[in-house]
Amino acid sequence: MNNKSFCTIADVADLIPGLREVRQHLHQNPELSNEESDTAALVADKLRALGYQVTSGVGGHGVIGSMTLGTGKRSIGIRADMDALPITEMTGVSYASQLPGKMHACGHDGHTAMLLGAAGQLARSKNFSGTVNLIFQPAEEIGFNSGAERMLAEQLFERFPCDAVYGLHNHPGYPIGKMMFRSGPFMAACDTVNITVHGKGGHAARPHMTVDPILVASSLVVALQSIISRNIDPNETAVITIGSLHSGHASNVIPETARLEMSVRSFDAGVRKILEERIRTLVSNHAAGYGARAEIEYVPGYPVLVNHDKETAFALEVAKELIGADNVVENLAPISGSEDFAYFLQQKPGCFLRLGNGDSAVLHNPAYNFNDESLSFGVAYWTRLVERYLTDE
Known part of the structure; x- marks a missing residue:
């Protein structure tokens, strides 16, 4: 040619x-x-x-x-x-x-x-x-x-x-x-996960009378990373990034809710499925362990x-x-x-x-x-x- x-x-x-x-x-x-x-x-x-x-x-x-x-x-x-x-x-x-x-x-x-x-x-x-x-x-x-x-x-x-x-x-x-x-x-598949932790608000001086959603959300930030290290094959690639965590407006008030927004990325359809299953299970049970309730919105993105x-x-x-x-x-x-x-x-x-x-x-x-x-x-x-x-x- x-x-x-x-x-x-x-x-x-x-x-x-x-x-x-x-x-x-x-x-x-x-x-x-x-x-x-x-x-x-x-x-x-x-x-x-x-x-x-x-x-x-x-x-x-x-x-x-x-x-x-x-x-x-x-x-x-x-x-x-x-x-x-x-x-x-x-x-x-x-x-x-x-x-x-x-x-x-x-x-x-x-x-x-x-x-x-x-x-x-x-x-x-x-x-x-x-x-x-x-x-x-x-x-x-x-x-x-x-x-x-x-x-x-x-x-x-x-x-x-x-x-x-x-x-x-x-x-x-x-x-x-x-x-x-x-x-x-x-290039990776990318899903978005929005989590709302429902607790029980109250006075900052009386935390025992509340269910603190900020504590639950903060603990979730760390716990979610265990999915990558303990549930995904080390030879596969996956990413869980919490890009947003919002809750409360005052230092002396424990709020009712906390919200986390996450980006979840993977290169394999099987890994993508595992990530969703584990995120849903971990978030729900983790929140329940604190006496809170988690509402999960899982938004599928690009494959x-x-x-x-x-x-x-x-x-x-x-x-x-x-x-x-x-x-x-x-x-x-x-x-x-x-x-x-x-x-x-x-x-x-x-x-x-x-x-x-x-x-x-x-x-x-x-x-x-x-x-x-x-x-x-x-x-x-x-x-x-x-x-x-x-x-x-």
Whole structure:
């Protein structure tokens, strides 16, 4: 196969200044999950101008840009997420968010810009034969009832058939131009557990006449960690994090209730089931041991993201062609973050990969910013992946 016939980074260099403007415009005007109306309108307008068949309003504010060329029968889907986070920006950049309490702290502005760039390069080079479906997805950050779930509920792949589907996320801490892959389980399932401990309130000077929910909740914080150390196989990975504990308003009052909010993560369906069973049993019995009662709300989140072997090997091969084997990590360690692209991979073979974002702040941090130096790598990679997948050869 003649690699020179497919997209290179140099081929997209002239697109980057305009894409940087788009990216920074999106950064200045972030929209939270299920609010991406302006972002979706911008995406749809640009796709139409490039000659794509555009369908809007899929799964909320989702936009699909489709193009068919030649006689090829295969089809491919490439996905970018569009939503921002409820975080107050602290980057200090000139194009910082203009909306207080909202910012692109995960780089979805960059993901959207890269896929728009690939749309432009594919439209002008026309170097493929088959159908490409560019999927601009809303509401990835919401954690449940996400954009991916709702797009699938609205028959995404029946309406826009894809033989394979691909997506990526930027990755702080890895150099610009590096791409990282892993076949099999790659990103964690994430469930949310809300626990309300019901005790008996009273005067701080008379604790014997109360059932102190703060004592119970505090004890639960420690006891829950025993599930990881004593109920989960040491060869498996699982995380229980209590991110919130709230109770009471005054130092001399024992309150009636205490509330804990937890994030529970795992990479195996069996482990995920054990975690739920043990959390429910331990919390209920532990509270009862203090004379309290626990109310448990278990909210299933995104499943484990599992990359398919064949599609991952193909994506890896394309990356090596584009940037060289030295810039490709073939077996990145599993990531404990979660991603609703997992729902797409439950229905279609494909691969989710990572792209270096340089020495930036970590994701979901108020100082984070997508690195515009990554744009050319993402645009060229998506273009080349489509060209290679939809080649007549």
